[in-house]
Amino acid sequence: MFTNVRIVLVHPTHPGNIGAVARAMKTMGFSQLFLVKPKLFPNPHATERAAHAADILLNATVVSEFLPAIQDCGLVIGASARARDVPWTVLSARDAAQKIAQESAVIPNIALVFGNEQNGLSNEELRHCHFQVEIPANPEYSSLNLAAAVQVMCYEMRVAYLNSLAHENSGPEKKHPPATTADLEYFYQHLEKVLFDIGFLKSTRSNKIMQRLRCLFNRTRLDRREMKILRGILTTIEESKV
């Protein structure tokens, strides 16, 4: 999972943050860390904060300039909390994560780039990014700690990836065609009749309750097989009363 998605830290200052980034990555299933001219690396503070993710630090690629870290990438997204004068396309964290999860199936290498603790990404660095991503934080203080920002993005990518798997594997259950409006109308009529028969509905409140029940069942997007089961239950109730 995500072996072709790399996290790039541009000029990180605090080795502790680099370690915390490695930990954030590993907990979410990422392993490719690129460091552009880190101030102090390798460093015991980084190893300490990485905890059981020290392997990510050992395998990290260290480069002295930004471009070599992204030159083989087909999608580059720069993380920044700051609005720019230059009109970049800004994606929300969730949309960017979804884009990466989708495109990682077809694009050989993808980079998610983070700026340094003091100054963030420069306009020049952002110019090489296809998109900017912004974590929708408190507008009065929107600057997350570097490792926290990496954690949020890696979490969002993991969730997007797991969702895409869930859709793929939604399996035979979902292959049943959806119940049509006509099917639903028969079902609601049947339900209403049975609820009257068993004395649950009394004429005065019945419309409102039926409306709520419609709302409830419509929300579930019943398929035909589920509809049949429900109709079967209603018929059994009717028969059991005879």
Ligand code: SAH
């Ligand atoms: N003081 C810097 C921010 C440093 S935070 C500035 O003004 O830009 C370190 C890095 O974490 C940022 O460069 C960015 O890549 C990431 N980051 C922090 N908060 C973020 C947010 N709300 N949205 C997207 N990225 C964020």
